[in-house]
Every structure is written in C-alpha cells, then in structure tokens.
Amino acid sequence: MNCSHEAVELMHKYLDHDLTKEEEGRLRVHLEDCEACQKHFHELERTIKLVQNTEQITAPADFKKSVMQKLPAEKKNVKYLR
C-alpha cells in the first residue's frame, strides 16, 4: 500500500466512519506493518482530541439584552406607523 496516498486517505475515511469492511481490513493490516503510518494515525486521533478538549466559551453577560434592544419593533408598531 502506498503510505502517503492510499493509507492516509483510508485513515481519513475511517475518521469519517466511511470505511467499507474490506478497506478497514486493508488499513488494519497496513498499520500493523508500517510504523510511519501508525504514527500518522495516532497524531490524527490525538489532534481531534486536542481540538475537542478546548474550553467552552460563553457569551458576554449583556449579550441577550443587546440583541433584544436591537430587534425591529413588534408588529403592532408597524401597523401604527402605517
């Protein structure tokens, strides 16, 4: 198997849950034999974990209030303007 193309392509398909049984088998066999691809695969999985573990950010305290103040007037006011 060509590491830089086929194997890496299969790794990404694996991460997207897109592998067929046959492809999964081929990837597994290749990973057992190829240290460089094992490393690449672990780096990809770790990258995803690092991204997922970043902290959650919350909106500023007055966010909702500011939105509500900026909304156009309710319908009854539109009628009044007419």
Added chain:
Amino acid sequence: MDLITREKIKQVKRGDQSAFEDIVSFYQNKIYQHCYRMLGNRHEAEDIGQETFIRAYVNIHSFDDKRKFSTWLYRIATNLTIDRIRKRKPDYYLDAEIRGTDGLDMYSQLATDHRLPEEEVQGMELQDYINQQISGLPPKYRSVIILRYLEEFSLQEISDILDIPLGTVKTRIHRGREALRKKLRHV
C-alpha cells in the same frame, strides 16, 4: 429542546418577541462561541453573534419548520463571519488580537514564525496554542473543523449549513485535520 424550539418559533412567527428571547437564551453561547472561533476576537464575535440573531428574527418567516433550526441559525452565523473575514482590510489583520493569545497581535506572530513549534508552545498555555492554531486555519477549513469537532454536527449537517456538497465537506475536513496534525504533533 427541539419541540420547545418549534413551539417558540411558531410564536415568533405570530409576532411574539418574548418567545424569541428564549431562543436567544438557548443558543447565545453556542453562536457566540462559533463566531469567536471563526473570527478570533471577542469584539467581532459579539458584533456578528448579535447580527446573527437579528437576521434570524427578521427572516424567521423564511425558516422552513421541517428543517432543523440550529442548522439554519449556524448557516446565518457562518455566512456572516465569512463576509466579515472577506471585508477585513489588510491592516486589520495586523492589529487584530488573535484569540487565546492574551493581547498578542499579528506583528508578534510574524516574529514567532521562525521559532520551532516546541519553543512556541513553552511560552503559552497549551489551550491557547491549540485555539490559535484553529484560528490560523484558512476559513474554509476552519469552519468545517469547528462545526465537526466543537459543535459536533454530522458531515451531512455541515453540508447543509455551508451549502456545499458532502464530498467537498469531506475534502475540507481531511485537509483541515492534516493541517492541524502538522501544527499539533509536537505538543
């Protein structure tokens, strides 16, 4: 929440502004975070996040009740952030605070380009470094990575949000993961 959201949207469509307040309450942190990750600074995130809700309110009648509301809302937010990124003047980039760097701007970034990633990471918290690497991705890769791994949308939902084919979502997510892998493998 989905049933409650549906009911609230019906009320908003009938002209009930207070029902919209509940929708803002429920989605404000998600949308603010999305804008923050896309734009990389708090001021713009607040501005574009608020604009997202105002657009949603004004255009609520064009929302098809059979669709998922969150997908529709994220689509508005993502389009607005990408418009904002496109409209930035070149000097804006240099003065803008990069998220997670606590005041560092592009000028200091330029200076750090020559350093090895290991040395760079030592100078700041790991979290900040990761955030900075996400913010540093080109917008088309950044948006799919954020939607997939921070907002946990499916690939099909991302295709709906960004209005691009599923195959394009896959290509972008592959490239985004590879770009981040190269930046994060040393940490």
